[in-house]
Amino acid sequence: MLMESSPYGIEKKKLGMWVFIISDACTFAAFLFAYGYMRVGAPVWGTPFEFSSILNGMLMTAVLLSSSLTMLAAVRAAQAGTKASANKWLGVTMLLGAIFAALHLREWFKLIGEGWRLFYNPTGGAAQFGATFFSVTGLHLTHVVTGVIALGFIARGYNQGRYDESHVETAGLYWHFVDLVWMFVFPLMYLMNAQ
Amino acid sequence: MEPMSAHAATHHAPPQGFIRKYVFSVDHKIIGIQYTTLSLVAAFIGMALSWAMRIHLGWPDAHIPLLSMFSPNGAPGGLMTPEYYLSLMTMHGTIMAFFVLTAAPMAGFGNFMLPIQVGAADMAFPRLNMASFWVTFVGFVLACATFFIPDGPPLSGWTAYAPLSAVGTVAGPGQGWGQNFWGLSIAVFCVASLLGALNFIVTTLDLRTKGMTLSRLPLSTWAWFINAWVSLLAFAVLLPTCLLLVLDRLGGTSFFIPAGLVINDQLQPHSGGSPLLFQHLFWFFGHPEVYIIILPAFGIVSHILPTFIRKPLVGGWKAITYAMIAVGTLSFVVWGHHMFVSGMSPFMAMVFSVPTLFITIPSVIAVLIWTFSLYRANMRFDTPMLFSLGFISLFISGGIGGFFLAQPSTDSYLHATSFVVGHFHFTMGLSAIFAAFAGFYYWFPKMWGRMMNETLGKVHFWLSFVLVYCVFMTMHLTGFAGAVRRYSAFVDDFMVPLIPTQRFISVAALLLGAAQFIFLFNAIWSRFQGPKAPDNPWGATTLEWDTTSPPPFDNFGGRQITVYHGPMEYDGEASVMQTSPEVSVAGT
Secondary structure, eight states: OOOOOOTTOOOHHHHHHHHHHHHHHHHHHHHHHHHHHHHHHOSOOOOOBOHHHHHHHHHHHHHHHHHHHHHHHHHHHHHTTOHHHHHHHHHHHHHHHHHHHHHHHHHHHHHHHTTOBTTBOTTSSOTHHHHHHHHHHHHHHHHHHHHHHHHHHHHHHHHTTSSOHHHHHHHHHHHHHHHHHHHHHIIIIIGGGBO | OOSOGGGGGGOSOOOOSHIIIIISOOOHHHHHHHHHHHHHHHHHHHHHHHHHHHHHHHOTTOOOHHHHHHOTTTSGGGOOOHHHHHHHHHHHHHIIIIIIIIIIIIIIHHHHHHHHHTTOSSOSSHHHHHHHHHHHHHHHHHHHHGGGSTTOSOSSTTTTOTTTTTSOGGGOTTTTHHHHHHHHHHHHHHHHHHHHHHHHHHHHHHOOOBTOOGGGSOHHHHHHHHHHHHHHHHHHHHHHHHHHHHIIIIIOOOSSOOTTOEETTEEOSOOSOOHHHHHHHHHHHHHHHHHHHHHHHHHHHHHHHHHHHTSOOTTHHHHHHHHHHHHHHHGGGOGGGGOTTTTOOHHHHHHHHHHHHHHHHHHHHHHHHHHHHTTTOOOOOOHHHHHHHHHHHHHHHHHHHHHHHTSHHHHHHHTTBHHHHHHHIIIIIIHHHHHHHHHHHHHHHHHHSBOOOHHHHHHHHHHHHHHHHHHHHHHHHHHHHTOBTTOSOOOSGGGGGGHHHHHHHHHHHHHHHHHHHHHHHHHHHHHHHSOBOOSOTTOOOSGGGSSOSSOOTTSSTTOOOBOOSOSOOEETTEEOOTTOOSOOSSOO
């Protein structure tokens, strides 16, 4: 309409995403605080992860870190206006996200198969292990899956010309944040629980 | 690329049809009115609950026939059980703290006024804004639904302390589905508050019009902006707290339930959790929450005062704004003072006591700014001004009680008594309500285009003001005398002498509630029959008074807004609009 653009205008989607990231970081922090509180308070905690689990976790880490790199490539390509390249990199990022989720679910099902539950520890350690592991990684996994779906919508809209490179960049912010959270979750939930 | 996304919000056209225009509207003004209306309904429900509680406290044998129709199990024959009293208390606290005090001053008035005050056509994310309201609505429906499920509402108070809130039906009626509904309701409310806070922050930073620097923001906008940050961080922690509580209840985890807990001779199948963890997480949200409630009140009063004293506040925009920022920041490091008697390490009690005393400094600075600003002022005593003065009075009275409670030694005695009830009703309950009334009377002409009746407004103020003191100052005294909070009746021998005082409080509370119907009548009658409001009935200077009453769909009718002054350009009768290029009168 007749409104002039704001002289203080910074890209509002980007600002909104940053604000969301701050808030979401607090949510993860509360989960991790609960984990630390449970762990410190438990008489016997128990560290059940065998080398194969750690190896799987390292593989997941490598996949997710790589996906941040491909996301960066997608943003760069979008900013350069090369649509085909941006779409390709978005696709690769989604694929890596999906591989991460698949590897993660494999780990979950393995643990569930061994008898781990939210309220039960088959190795005789603290029952809180299952509660904290499944809730913290579950929250993270939800973020990854949401991210993959969101990237799908962004890629589609970008392809059809409804979205521009700023949408790709904003989605990238979210993706890097989810990656960053994993950099806290992996050492705290996996490495600290290695046998 | 599109030229500038900053005005993408202005791109949507006025909606057609009733549903798009008034129900699922993306217009911030309609959403503000929706929030205000929701809060009004919630406030009257919460008030009715307090009536039932007060009648029972004053006359423990009294039968309330209406109550038995409402809940045959909770009040057989109209005489409420102790459990049902706790249910009423829980829902009074939940509805008032979340759906009235958190919603009205921030989401209600803020939604309507903030975009106009910064010169924008709408919020930064209008559809997200609509989602915030409707998610809040779902949360409210879930909370109210607890009254209609067989076991009734939960018993665990608005703080939902674990393990009581975590163990399920074995802990009493209402701890089954009632508590589940409660957890879901609050989780949903958290999501809505987070979306709202995000919108407020981005709108304030991003959609300001030409010349609207941060130093020229109205103080109400400043308060909503600071408050949005506090909400963003606090509700982001309450959300996982609710999720963990729900996991404990439905997923069998033991985050908050200790090992070996025996309830009603049944050993609970949980191990290793910590009730203190719940308290830490809850109060990390809960203490900022009381500032989430009071900061918009600071803002509304600081916004209204200069209009009615016809001069800037002492210290200009900076002193009060820095005080609000300090309050908001410190609110995150004082949560442990709610846990002095919880079994936390006494050393930690000292650690939390010190910042608690520190946070009184910016609060006192704010109070001094308001009171010193009144000195030699050419005051006008319209209803918004009366309620602003009432706010200052109540905030001081409540704050003085805070000094006693901030000390672990005196708090050990007072914590479980009605002293605390009186204290928090003064500081965060009634102070915020008075500021919300001030805002309502002040902005009513802008929101609905009609003036409210001044005489009824003044009657409403004086009755409310006197009766609020009768109710809550007396609670301080009964607290000193040892009246335990959360008891449904005072029939033990040492509390019997307090019964006449309890009856005095009850009568005052019933009258206080009755006085609110004067307000309700005034609001509804004025909405349809009040005289048409001019654009700027109070002689104010901020942008919301620089457009028609009510404002057009895009707020300024396509006018390009440029701001030249701060909001407090008053000098006696003379005042300069923020949009006027004239030289400033007060030199701010």
